[in-house]
Amino acid sequence: xxxxxxxxxxxxxxxxxxxxxxxxxxxxxxxxxxxxxxxxxxxxxxxxxxxxxxxxxxxxxxxxxxxxxxxxxxxxxxxxxxxxxxxxxxxxxxxxxxxxxxxxxxxxxxxxxxxxxxxxxxxxxxxxxxxxxxxxxxxxxxxxxxxxxxxxxxxxxxx
Numbered sequence: 504x505x506x507x508x509x510x511x512x513x514x515x516x517x518x519x520x521x522x523x524x525x526x527x528x529x530x531x532x533x534x535x536x537x538x539x540x541x542x543x544x545x546x547x548x549x550x551x552x553x554x555x556x557x558x559x560x561x562x563x564x565x566x567x568x569x570x571x572x573x574x575x576x577x578x579x580x581x582x583x584x585x586x587x588x589x590x591x592x593x594x595x596x597x598x599x600x601x602x603x604x605x606x607x608x609x610x611x612x613x614x615x616x617x618x619x620x621x622x623x624x625x626x627x628x629x630x631x632x633x634x635x636x637x638x639x640x641x642x643x644x645x646x647x648x649x650x651x652x653x654x655x656x657x658x659x660x661x662x
Contacts, residue, residue: 562652563599564592567610569658572617574625583622588658589613591642591651598650605645612641622661631656 567589574583591609593599602609616637624630635654643649 562592562594563596564590564655565599565602565606566590566657567606567613570610570613572614574617574661575619575621577621577623581622584662585617585625586658586660586662587656590655590657592653592655593650594652595650598646598648601646601650608645609642612645613638616641625661631659 569586569588571584571586574585576582591602593602617634620634625634635656638654639651642651642654
């Protein structure tokens with residue numbers, strides 16, 4: 504009886520070793536496959552990157568530089584300011600030239616819009632997205648043909 508129990512214990516130990524080996528092998532294969540897919544998506548593995556269709560090509564851009572603007576007083580009477588480096592994306596080189604010619608008007612319109620906002624208006628992602636949308640609309644009102652595609656906050660500080 505004791506011999507039979509030893510064989511069963513040996514069989515059990517061998518079975519556990521086989522199962523552990525199989526689990527480790529499956530984990531290694533999964534890691535390698537997932538890691539390979541990540542490398543392909545990142546473009547590290549040459550020639551196999553899938554095109555990213557979610558991000559359109561960036562058009563010509565113009566850096567408006569760093570702008571420091573007072574914000575409207577908050578309900579508590581506190582005065583805040585916004586310091587931002589803005590980059591404007593336009594449709595083509597012709598629009599870029601037009602934007603550079605009217606840089607003074609563009610900066611003035613941006614300052615006018617931002618000064619009408621309170622710090623509370625700009626808090627959170629929704630506030631900044633609304634400001635971005637309003638600025639793009641305003642710049643397209645200044646420039647003929649609505650050439651402004653987007654506006655980027657390269658640097659942004661509110662205090």
